Amino acid sequence: MKGISRKLFSILSIIMLLLLAACGGNNTGSETNTNEGSSNKDGVVSAKFGVIAYLTGAGAAYGEAITNGLKLAQKDINALGEVNIELVIEDSAGKADQALNASQKIMSDDSITAIIGPTLSTEIFAVAPEADLNGIPIMGTSTTVDGIPEIGDYVFRNAVPESLAIPAAIEKAVERTGAKKVALIYGNDDALTKGGFDVMERTVKEMGLEITTIETYQDGQSDYNAQLTKIKNTNPDLILASALYNEGAVIMDQARKMGIDIPFVGGNGFNSPQAIEIAGDAANGLIVATPYFGESTDPKIVKFNEDYEAEFGKKPDQFAAQAYDGLFIYADALKRAGSADREAFREALAETKDLEGILGKFSFDEVGDVIMNVTVLEIKDGKFIEFE
Numbered sequence: 001m002k003g004i005s006r007k008l009f010s011i012l013s014i015i016m017l018l019l020l021a022a023c024g025g026n027n028t029g030s031e032t033n034t035n036e037g038s039s040n041k042d043g044v045v046s047a048k049f050g051v052i053a054y055l056t057g058a059g060a061a062y063g064e065a066i067t068n069g070l071k072l073a074q075k076d077i078n079a080l081g082e083v084n085i086e087l088v089i090e091d092s093a094g095k096a097d098q099a100l101n102a103s104q105k106i107m108s109d110d111s112i113t114a115i116i117g118p119t120l121s122t123e124i125f126a127v128a129p130e131a132d133l134n135g136i137p138i139m140g141t142s143t144t145v146d147g148i149p150e151i152g153d154y155v156f157r158n159a160v161p162e163s164l165a166i167p168a169a170i171e172k173a174v175e176r177t178g179a180k181k182v183a184l185i186y187g188n189d190d191a192l193t194k195g196g197f198d199v200m201e202r203t204v205k206e207m208g209l210e211i212t213t214i215e216t217y218q219d220g221q222s223d224y225n226a227q228l229t230k231i232k233n234t235n236p237d238l239i240l241a242s243a244l245y246n247e248g249a250v251i252m253d254q255a256r257k258m259g260i261d262i263p264f265v266g267g268n269g270f271n272s273p274q275a276i277e278i279a280g281d282a283a284n285g286l287i288v289a290t291p292y293f294g295e296s297t298d299p300k301i302v303k304f305n306e307d308y309e310a311e312f313g314k315k316p317d318q319f320a321a322q323a324y325d326g327l328f329i330y331a332d333a334l335k336r337a338g339s340a341d342r343e344a345f346r347e348a349l350a351e352t353k354d355l356e357g358i359l360g361k362f363s364f365d366e367v368g369d370v371i372m373n374v375t376v377l378e379i380k381d382g383k384f385i386e387f388e
């Protein structure tokens with residue numbers, strides 16, 4: 001049961017502190033990292049959250065969208081006046097070791113209540129066990145691989161799980177195209193691309209589709225000729241590509257140049273306007289499932305898009321939207337906790353229920369994962385549109 005051992009630990013710590021205080025010791029307060037004194041005079045609870053984001057390097061557009069989404073949410077939350085949030089942003093450059101360093105810096109700062117991020121599953125698999133051990137809540141807003149919230153009681157996410165998005169995209173693509181044979185390609189040295197591949201393989205097997213070939217590539221690879229030649233020769237109806245946008249867009253571009261014009265199905269990593277930016281027309285025919293559809297007429301999405309564009313001069317994406325909702329989830333927990341104390345905050349966070357965000361209602365299940373509705377999109381004429 002999530003939280004029991006931590007609760008026991010906290011109770012024991014409090015008893016210890018009370019005993020120390022009763023013995024005349026002055027060993028209370030600051031060292032215990034409770035931040036209890038952080039409410040300001042108006043009774044508004046203030047908290048600092050540490051953010052770890054992929055801000056430099058080949059996939060920097062993910063981190064840019066995430067931090068922009070967080071900054072917009074921070075502005076909106078603080079304007080409401082119920083809680084006050086400060087963000088301390090660190091760059092991970094998409095690297096697990098750099099993310100871990102950033103998290104250690106954040107964790108050792110007692111004035112920080114919780115962490116948001118890091119951006120990649122590969123990074124959170126390195127950071128979350130440490131955060132859990134140190135008793136600091138952590139929530140990924142973009143980390144989609146299976147098994148993340150299961151790392152521990154302090155680990156959450158509001159990102160759409162790959163195991164929910166990928167089957168939705170494959171099922172719709174197969175239903176629409178009548179595909180019977182599929183080729184798979186994935187990066188075998190990244191948690192997301194590997195995890196996404198596992199979901200793809202499982203899904204096509206369950207659907208009884210024929211796999212013509214499985215190809216792999218490595219992080220940062222620029223030439224996919226060998227893999228694509230093999231795929232072309234096996235004559236599939238669909239290509240399932242588990243890739244981050246920086247590699248996925250290059251794969252699509254090279255595929256189209258080789259005359260491969262069948263649709264691609266991707267996971268979360270591929271669902272970025274950057275795929276269109278990099279691959280241009282070659283990105284047409286990419287199918288993905290997402291909780292955020294930019295052309296939605298939902299007034300909450302329309303307002304979010306307008307505010308984001310006014311603030312940052314560009315359109316948001318799924319990662320910005322999930323980060324925006326993520327900070328509102330933190331703000332709601334902070335309000336209910338009534339304190340910036342890490343333990344009180346964690347307990348309130350775990351109890352998040354039916355919180356209305358721009359992407360729908362959020363509740364965490366017993367392990368700290370979310371269930372979300374997804375829309376299947378395709379890129380057509382250089383734009384993400386609903387895949388009907």
Ligand code: 1QQ
Nearest residue numbers: 120121143144192268269
């Ligand atoms: C993960 C992802 C990436 C696409 C986030 C940017 O979903 O690593 O889990």
